[in-house]
Amino acid sequence: MLTVQVTSATFLPILVSPSDRAYSERNVLDEYFDDLAVAYSVGPPYGERLITWADLERIDLSRRDLRRRAANNLDSMLDTVRIHGQPPALMLSFQGLESSLVLADPFWDSLEGSVPGELVIGVPARDVVIMTGSASQAGIAKARRAVDRVFFAGGPHLLVQELLVRRRGDWEVY
Template sequence: MQVTSTTYFPILISAREAEFHPDWVLDRFIPGLAVGYSFGPPFGETMVTWPDLEKMRVSRRTVKRQAEETLYSAMSQLRIHGQPPSLMLSFEGLESTVLLVEEFWNDLAEQVPGELVIGVPARDVVIVTGSGSTAGLEKTRRAVERMFFAGGTQLLMHDLLVWRAGGWVPLPRPEEETTPEIPLPDLDLPEPEPVHTPEPIDQPR
């Protein structure tokens, strides 16, 4: 295999954006999001395509591995800003890519009330809160709504995501959440009287 000094970096891509770029090298991430790979630096401007792999004689697996190595080595540049009930990530305009770093989220999940919840409306925006913070959830949802209302070319997810069992799943919207069944107390009620079924009446012939 040809050795290349080109540096790659993983980039989160929305399913809608992916439809317009069938030549991009993409891997599935979660429903609605895929992982693409960018040449760089600077990263995020030029995406790796299938013709690029053939031209460079580089495998998809090699690109993915090198991109992950670049991401992990860059994690020292990650910063967290803000105050509870919601926080913001800062990562050189590629904040959403941090969703791929499982260890980071496992650690952060221990520091929020309830389950770890994020809004990732765009490639460069990640808002962090906890499911146990009503104010944090409302603030995060409002921020996501504003981003989608304003529009843009790098929008990602309208739904909030929750960190469960080492992965991201959509957080149900309030109107989608089922009302919990309320257990009724044991009541001392009389037994119902048996119902007697009347005998059928013979019809006249």
């Protein structure tokens, strides 16, 4: 196992599935909802190395400060998000860590009203987010197909097979 000494870095929150074998009790994981947790990546580049409890102790950083620094860093990177495709369903692009956007409330707040109905997303893997509106049956069908294809193909860092809907500022299963 590669050991990296973390002394000074920036952090990014990343959605993970606690059942993913890439993570263990050594990693700092915060429950999010259902079978999702928030892990913290050190970077850049982000996504290659997750913060462990030993890292926090070594750099004398509290869990609360880690959360705050990661959230602030995510917010500062939101101007790099790109939206691709045509309605009824759109793909998000965010440096291969698209699922981190689920945690970016200011981003989703800015998109309220931009799709027909409530915001609905598919987040089948760490690097895939597809967005549509709850009032678009074609968009919902396209998002479901995209999620199913990702799960059928398998691969690393699978997350959620269900679609999620944003209600009152929170995500829940659609």
